[in-house]
Amino acid sequence: MEIKIYQINRDRDKNFVKFLHYKHLDNFQETKDINASIYDEVFRGDADCEDLEDVYRMFNTEGHPLHRGHSLSVSDIVVTKDGAYYCDSVGFLKVDFDEAKTQKPDNLMTVVYVEPNKAPYVTEIAHTLEAEQKAVGGLIEPIYNDDETCLVGNEEAKLIGMEGNRYLDDGHSIIAGPFFVCGLTEDDFRGLTEEEVQKYMNKYAEPENISQEEVEADTGFMLYPM
Secondary structure, eight states: OEEEEEEEOGGGOTTOOTTOOGGGGGGTSSSSOOOGGGEEEEEEEEOSOSSHHHHHHIIIIIOOTTOOSSSOOTTOEEEETTEEEEEOSSSEEEEOOOGGGOBOOTTEEEEEEEOTTSOOEEEEEESSHHHHHHHHTSSEEEEEOSSSEEEEEETTTTTTTOOEEEEOTTSSOEEESOEEEEEEOSSSEEOOOHHHHHHHHHHTOSOOOOOHHHHHHTOSOOOOOO
16 A cells, blocks of 8 residues: 655744644644645555554554554544545544645655565655665664665564565575665665666566575675676
């Protein structure tokens, strides 16, 4: 389920409406119109959810490796293909919400995110070690491509039993666990260009059926050319 999640930024919340039930909004502002300018985007991607109640369960209790905000709470906005929904004290209310007025951090990288047994999707990851490690579930390991991009996966994925994800270009080696594709500068990661996004969305479009026996057989130390 493709969704976006927005949460109120306290620094711009002049009327103190964060965590406020929808029915009380007009006590603190002129109307119940949602002021999108006080919201930050904290998630954009594919959540393994069937409906909004699943979204609430995942982002309130279980979490998601790409989520940049706090646990899903009252006053948060969830945007699906069907519209925008206000997280209220009980359930969700459909509202008008102008995403163009929202904000997000400046340090985000556009990446292609790839999970085992799923189609890839385009999202953004904060360019910090903490966020990059969270995205792959542990210590990061870059695997360099020949086009100024790299795959960033979990260094210990096979040792801790993560599922096989995709075969690498040699057709035999396997990358296990979730990974993301990003661009490279001379000495750092960067976001992907539109052309790179399309290339890797196409390359990893089809999930691959990789048995755990194959993953275990491929466990070992490998050197990748830079």
